[in-house]
Amino acid sequence: MFQKVCVRLLVTLTWLQAVAARPNFLFIITDDQDAHMDLWTGQMAHNTNVTNVQPPWGGYPKFIDNGYNNHHLGLWLQQAGYSTFYAGKLFNGHTINNYNKPLMSGYTGSNFFLEPYAYEYFNVTTTRNGRAPVSHQGKYSTDLLADTAQEFLDTALQQPEKPFFIALAPVAPHSWLQEVPTTRGGPPQVAERHRNLLQDYQIPRTRNFNPDQPSSVNWISRLPKLNSTVIEYNDEFQRLRLRSLLAVDEMVGRTIRRLEEEGVLDNTYIFYTSDNGFHISQHRLHPGKMCGLETDIRVHLLVRGPGVPQNAIRSAPSTHTDIAPTILKLAGVNITDKKFDGTPIELGIPKEPRSARLEHTAVEFWGVGLLESPYASPSNNGNNTYKGVRIEAEEYAFYYSVWCNGAKEIYDMKGDQGQLTNLLSPTHADKANAFRLYDQPLQAITDRLDALMMVLKTCKEKTCIDPWGALHPEGNVASLKDALNTTYDAFYRGQTKVQFRRCAGGYLLDAEGPLEFEAYNSLEFMQAPYDPDWSIRI
Numbered sequence: 001m002f003q004k005v006c007v008r009l010l011v012t013l014t015w016l017q018a019v020a021a022r023p024n025f026l027f028i029i030t031d032d033q034d035a036h037m038d039l040w041t042g043q044m045a046h047n048t049n050v051t052n053v054q055p056p057w058g059g060y061p062k063f064i065d066n067g068y069n070n071h072h073l074g075l076w077l078q079q080a081g082y083s084t085f086y087a088g089k090l091f092n093g094h095t096i097n098n099y100n101k102p103l104m105s106g107y108t109g110s111n112f113f114l115e116p117y118a119y120e121y122f123n124v125t126t127t128r129n130g131r132a133p134v135s136h137q138g139k140y141s142t143d144l145l146a147d148t149a150q151e152f153l154d155t156a157l158q159q160p161e162k163p164f165f166i167a168l169a170p171v172a173p174h175s176w177l178q179e180v181p182t183t184r185g186g187p188p189q190v191a192e193r194h195r196n197l198l199q200d201y202q203i204p205r206t207r208n209f210n211p212d213q214p215s216s217v218n219w220i221s222r223l224p225k226l227n228s229t230v231i232e233y234n235d236e237f238q239r240l241r242l243r244s245l246l247a248v249d250e251m252v253g254r255t256i257r258r259l260e261e262e263g264v265l266d267n268t269y270i271f272y273t274s275d276n277g278f279h280i281s282q283h284r285l286h287p288g289k290m291c292g293l294e295t296d297i298r299v300h301l302l303v304r305g306p307g308v309p310q311n312a313i314r315s316a317p318s319t320h321t322d323i324a325p326t327i328l329k330l331a332g333v334n335i336t337d338k339k340f341d342g343t344p345i346e347l348g349i350p351k352e353p354r355s356a357r358l359e360h361t362a363v364e365f366w367g368v369g370l371l372e373s374p375y376a377s378p379s380n381n382g383n384n385t386y387k388g389v390r391i392e393a394e395e396y397a398f399y400y401s402v403w404c405n406g407a408k409e410i411y412d413m414k415g416d417q418g419q420l421t422n423l424l425s426p427t428h429a430d431k432a433n434a435f436r437l438y439d440q441p442l443q444a445i446t447d448r449l450d451a452l453m454m455v456l457k458t459c460k461e462k463t464c465i466d467p468w469g470a471l472h473p474e475g476n477v478a479s480l481k482d483a484l485n486t487t488y489d490a491f492y493r494g495q496t497k498v499q500f501r502r503c504a505g506g507y508l509l510d511a512e513g514p515l516e517f518e519a520y521n522s523l524e525f526m527q528a529p530y531d532p533d534w535s536i537r538i
């Protein structure tokens with residue numbers, strides 16, 4: 001997942017206070033999706049092979065089977081001397097039947113929302129510290145979470161010498177689902193006190209809102225324009241999502257007030273993020289979140305805490321695989337021996353060296369493109385397996401994607417943030433032909449991004465963080481700009497292209513297509529003029 005890192009601090013804090021004691025953490029993650037996996041393990045889906053929300057590809061049983069119950073952030077912090085707490089939804093497939101087979105490790109205190117009732121806003125079932133599940137009929141689940149946060153703080157503050165980590169994972173603004181898996185559901189349910197708020201809100205009518213021309217490729221490009229009935233339904237759907245977030249807002253406010261009253265706020269890092277974005281009427285899409293488009297992959301990350309500059313907004317790409325290393329580093333845990341596919345996010349702490357990851361993020365998805373509306377036709381979104389790479393730099397930005405059936409798309413994210421012009425579509429041949437970056441044509445760019453994707457699709461640890469380094473072991477390429485040097489034209493033209501052998505519902509090696517890439521060796525390649533026809537022959 002790509003996320004625009006947006007670092008913000010509401011109250012000025014002093015750096016000196018922070019070094020005195022190990023910091024506390026309050027981590028809030030709202031829920032649009034399911035696998036919080038990469039957030040806690042710091043690894044990409046192809047490495048955990050927890051690639052979906054449901055068995056056999058994912059869910060709690062797979063997390064357990066793959067050995068991650070002794071390999072995750074909560075446990076590492078606990079081992080480092082933290083009191084650790086988690087309330088809310090942890091995993092899909094974490095149920096009233098398997099919550100104790102085995103119990104989740106690593107938490108001093110917990111209150112997990114359990115399926116099949118995890119998305120019941122007014123009747124959630126939870127397990128408190130591993131005890132038998134209890135249903136909370138009539139209690140709004142986010143308010144239950146807010147109460148639990150206070151109880152966690154009661155416990156944590158009894159041991160002032162021990163730092164704490166508290167994670168709160170409300171289901172809001174996820175759709176309401178009566179029982180998972182289910183066919184009964186709808187927009188999120190909201191607390192009585194918020195029911196009549198935000199009446200005038202409408203989804204912003206951006207250029208990609210229900211556009212006249214279809215978007216993207218495959219099933220997305222075949223969607224008909226939404227009619228006014230559907231648009232009104234989606235606007236109300238979005239109002240309900242926002243109203244459900246008002247209770248989250250109250251929970252955050254109440255928790256922060258308590259931290260302040262107890263005098264620990266200044267030594268607490270607060271993170272606020274979401275597991276993924278959401279589309280609703282953009283690109284003619286019914287509500288959902290399983291696309292690689294910006295609506296779905298870009299989320300906010302708000303951070304305040306010791307040494308984090310106030311009101312700073314950083315637009316450096318980062319992903320949830322960076323969260324575990326970031327928190328462990330702030331907690332003073334030695335992470336050199338941990339196998340992360342991400343790297344600590346630079347939060348603007350003075351004198352910290354710049355992170356190796358400068359401009360890329362990898363996106364990978366396997367399975368079906370679920371849409372969460374009674375108006376969505378369930379017919380044609382079954383082949384939703386794709387890879388994407390998102391580049392964001394000062395002078396250029398792209399999203400490039402290759403799908404399991406061979407469809408490809410690329411957007412110039414500087415000129416076309418709404419992703420309406422796939423430069424690889426024949427419809428936009430004129431724009432594609434005219435496109436230049438550092439005097440290089442579009443084909444030279446897609447050749448580079450394809451090679452980058454080739455590395456990222458199987459990357460592990462260092463190669464995920466520095467994929468250009470894998471392509472250029474001689475060490476002089478660290479960005480797309482460096483790679484666009486014409487010296488490398490022939491190398492990139494000849495690189496094996498990303499393609500799938502078939503559309504599979506999960507990470508099956510025989511469906512993934514070629515996995516090997518060549519690394520550049522300056523002795524083998526001579527400078528050659530660009531031949532635009534070359535790669536088309538592949």
Ligand SMILES: *[C@@H]1O[C@H](CO)[C@@H](O)[C@H](O)[C@H]1NC(C)=O
Nearest residue numbers: 117123124125134135136137
């Ligand atoms: C609440 O959930 C429990 C299961 O935990 C179920 O037995 C009960 O019928 C539900 N109540 C309502 C009103 O749906």
Ligand SMILES: *[C@@H]1O[C@H](CO)[C@@H](O)[C@H](O)[C@H]1NC(C)=O
Nearest residue numbers: 332333334335336337338339
């Ligand atoms: C961190 O751990 C590594 C490997 O386990 C070790 O070589 C290194 O000295 C440690 N660093 C510090 C600062 O303790």
Ligand SMILES: *[C@@H]1O[C@H](CO)[C@@H](O)[C@H](O)[C@H]1NC(C)=O
Nearest residue numbers: 226227228229230375376377
């Ligand atoms: C609007 O579109 C939906 C979904 O395609 C359809 O079910 C509905 O009948 C349409 N309504 C009108 C008034 O055309």
Ligand SMILES: *[C@@H]1O[C@H](CO)[C@@H](O)[C@H](O)[C@H]1NC(C)=O
Nearest residue numbers: 379380381382383384405503
């Ligand atoms: C996926 O694509 C294949 C071949 O392109 C097609 O045969 C199959 O019906 C598609 N599946 C779904 C669920 O759309």
Ligand SMILES: *[C@@H]1O[C@H](CO)[C@@H](O)[C@H](O)[C@H]1NC(C)=O
Nearest residue numbers: 476482484485486487488522
């Ligand atoms: C392109 O790469 C060559 C070979 O590494 C190098 O000598 C040259 O300076 C590079 N050109 C630019 C503009 O960076």
Ligand SMILES: *[C@@H]1O[C@H](CO)[C@@H](O)[C@H](O)[C@H]1NC(C)=O
Nearest residue numbers: 049050056057506507508509
């Ligand atoms: C990923 O998990 C699936 C389902 O358990 C399995 O079939 C597949 O072989 C695994 N993929 C890899 C690369 O191990």
